[in-house]
Amino acid sequence: MxxxxxxxxxxxxxxxxxxxxxxxxxxxxxxxxxxxxxxxxxxxxxxxxxxxxxxxxxxxxxxxxxxxxxELIIRAHQMCFDGYWVVSGKKLITIFSAPMYCNLYKNAGCVLKVDDELGIQMVAFVPESAKVEQVIEEKNRVWDFSFDNIE
Known part of the structure; x- marks a missing residue:
């Protein structure tokens, strides 16, 4: 929604x-x-x-x-500095896909990958900054199967 x-x-x-x-x-x-x-x-x-x-x-x-x-409600609508926001025990995710929103903010953007078994993974688009590779690595593993699996 x-x-x-x-x-x-x-x-x-x-x-x-x-x-x-x-x-x-x-x-x-x-x-x-x-x-x-x-x-x-x-x-x-x-x-x-x-x-x-x-x-x-x-x-x-x-x-x-x-x-x-x-199990999960996925929404958009609100700018999130990390590109996403998770609330209520991972039952609601806000996804914001526009990095550097309106060229006013240094926010990340994010999309959600859903596999054939409905496993999900966040994919973040992080504006250029110090340690950007580390931030991207962390953001892309938020819901990797090795970390968590919604059943």
Missing amino acids: HGGLSPSLITLDDLRNHPKPIRNPFRGIVNDMLWADPDPAVFEWKTSARGSGFVFGTNVIDDVCARLDV
Whole structure:
């Protein structure tokens, strides 16, 4: 998903049954999922300061994963200095693929490789800096099979 979760998301059929084509609405489940953001400091749901969507806590992530029977939620939408951000016991990953965002930040970019067995590996694109090779080596091994395997 692009942004995050919605308090209106009860089952995956809530998305499957949404009228297509989907346009950017001003409210509702699709709007929420475009603009929502995780925040470990929030208990459940909070109105987003963005003016649309919600901010949600780690207990919401845990509940949604259990209710929808999914192991991992992958989203984008927020600049991450390391190119990615992992929360809630590796149940939600934010991937940000644009290094040196708008030429204003010295952030890394990242993509997620998924193999045939649904094993995942982060691949980071790190701006030129001291020890860049070491940083790339560490970022590319975050979820290597030898380190961790989501089952």
